[in-house]
Amino acid sequence: MTPQSSFMVLAPIAPPREVELRRLLASMNDAPGRLNANNALLPFGEFDTLHMARFVILDDKTVDDVHIYGLSKPTYPLYLAFVGDLDGDADKFLEELARREPRGLRAIFSCCEGFTPDTHLAGWMKAHRRPAITSYVNWPGRTVRQVREEAALRDALEGYVQRNASALTGLSPREIHATLQRFANTEKSTGRLKLSAESSTPLGWWARNLVHLIGVPLLLLLASPLLIVIPVVFLIRLRRLEKTDPELCPRVAPSYSEELAILEDHDVTNQFTAMGSFKPGIVRRWTAIFALWIVDYGARHVFTHGRLARVRTIHFARWVMLDNKRRLVFLSNYDGSLESYMDDFINKVGFGLNLAFSNGVGYPRTNWLVLDGCKDERKFKEFLRRHQLPTQVWYKAYPGLTAVDLERNARIRRGLESSSMSDQELRDWVALL
Numbered sequence: 001m002t003p004q005s006s007f008m009v010l011a012p013i014a015p016p017r018e019v020e021l022r023r024l025l026a027s028m029n030d031a032p033g034r035l036n037a038n039n040a041l042l043p044f045g046e047f048d049t050l051h052m053a054r055f056v057i058l059d060d061k062t063v064d065d066v067h068i069y070g071l072s073k074p075t076y077p078l079y080l081a082f083v084g085d086l087d088g089d090a091d092k093f094l095e096e097l098a099r100r101e102p103r104g105l106r107a108i109f110s111c112c113e114g115f116t117p118d119t120h121l122a123g124w125m126k127a128h129r130r131p132a133i134t135s136y137v138n139w140p141g142r143t144v145r146q147v148r149e150e151a152a153l154r155d156a157l158e159g160y161v162q163r164n165a166s167a168l169t170g171l172s173p174r175e176i177h178a179t180l181q182r183f184a185n186t187e188k189s190t191g192r193l194k195l196s197a198e199s200s201t202p203l204g205w206w207a208r209n210l211v212h213l214i215g216v217p218l219l220l221l222l223a224s225p226l227l228i229v230i231p232v233v234f235l236i237r238l239r240r241l242e243k244t245d246p247e248l249c250p251r252v253a254p255s256y257s258e259e260l261a262i263l264e265d266h267d268v269t270n271q272f273t274a275m276g277s278f279k280p281g282i283v284r285r286w287t288a289i290f291a292l293w294i295v296d297y298g299a300r301h302v303f304t305h306g307r308l309a310r311v312r313t314i315h316f317a318r319w320v321m322l323d324n325k326r327r328l329v330f331l332s333n334y335d336g337s338l339e340s341y342m343d344d345f346i347n348k349v350g351f352g353l354n355l356a357f358s359n360g361v362g363y364p365r366t367n368w369l370v371l372d373g374c375k376d377e378r379k380f381k382e383f384l385r386r387h388q389l390p391t392q393v394w395y396k397a398y399p400g401l402t403a404v405d406l407e408r409n410a411r412i413r414r415g416l417e418s419s420s421m422s423d424q425e426l427r428d429w430v431a432l433l
Contacts, residue, residue, distance in 0.1 A: 012077035033263035248362025
């Protein structure tokens with residue numbers, strides 16, 4: 001298995017260069033929200049291990065929301081974030097990127113503070129990486145190559161079925177399976193189809209994952225004497241805060257919604273970037289850290305086969321803390337419209353939304369951290385849209401394919417290569433086509 005990794009290169013933008021930076025990023029698109037994958041500045045389409053990537057200016061319009069706690073507006077830098085999800089090691093990918101596309105990257109990062117013509121590009125990107133406190137991969141080990149090869153296989157099989165519908169009529173599922181196996185083998189022998197074997201899992205990744213799988217529960221077990229008393233006091237204090245925390249969910253200005261909407265729905269998959277500030281106080285901050293730590297464990301070891309709880313539409317997601325853990329940025333890649341994305345979470349895992357986001361300033365009021373909150377649909381949707389940021393550049397390596405498509409295509413391949421399916425399994429496999 002080739003494990004996936006991610007990176008987030010984050011740097012403050014030099015204020016005099018902001019307009020130039022926005023112009024450069026816009027030049028990578030054919031139109032707002034529609035990247036030219038082979039643009040002259042940074043042709044993402046030439047990198048065959050990159051699943052998804054984005055450039056986004058983290059221009060948080062909600063920094064003044066802390067006024068509802070009687071706090072003055074803080075001053076934060078305007079950041080540029082360069083984010084990617086890929087197969088293999090992220091540091092090696094950044095080195096390759098710097099080696100192959102230095103001109104475009106230097107043009108972009110020259111608009112950031114501290115970047116000069118003499119800056120070592122790969123070293124600078126590595127030094128400016130920000131780790132995620134929580135990350136999610138739809139299906140660890142599913143590579144870009146696999147996605148593309150299995151999509152081509154499905155297209156070839158469906159094309160064969162359509163061209164030979166009359167000959168296949170009346171055949172049993174087992175006979176259809178055998179016929180399609182022969183066809184696929186012929187296509188592979190001529191080079192028209194390729195189905196690469198899965199790579200071996202790196203020993204280091206396997207060891208780290210195993211240590212994490214065992215280590216987190218063990219750490220909680222060792223800390224159990226403290227966890228008997230501290231959470232009780234903590235939860236009592238949290239509940240008092242919940243009863244008095246102000247909400248801030250005004251209707252979003254139509255002009256801002258339209259600005260965001262222009263960037264959406266150009267493919268079956270969309271990007272999402274949102275950020276905001278944590279509610280003041282150590283209770284809220286440590287509640288958020290612990291909650292996201294638990295979510296990360298589940299995403300890493302439990303929800304690894306196409307579903308985050310009951311939600312099947314997310315390809316990749318991450319939560320990153322910024323500015324000494326005073327702010328949080330959330331980035332995801334999801335299928336369908338934003339409205340359906342929000343409804344999916346509200347209806348299926350509303351408790352998870354509350355767990356992950358209720359410690360943010362202005363979030364709809366929760367009850368014992370996981371209840372209520374997003375159940376007030378109108379307030380939650382306004383809150384989320386208000387914290388959403390326009391993503392200037394967004395890339396996806398396999399347009400037109402949803403996460404469900406990827407899972408189905410993988411099932412088609414597994415079934416095609418199987419020689420020991422039951423009659424019911426064969427009927428189910430034929431139905432996939």
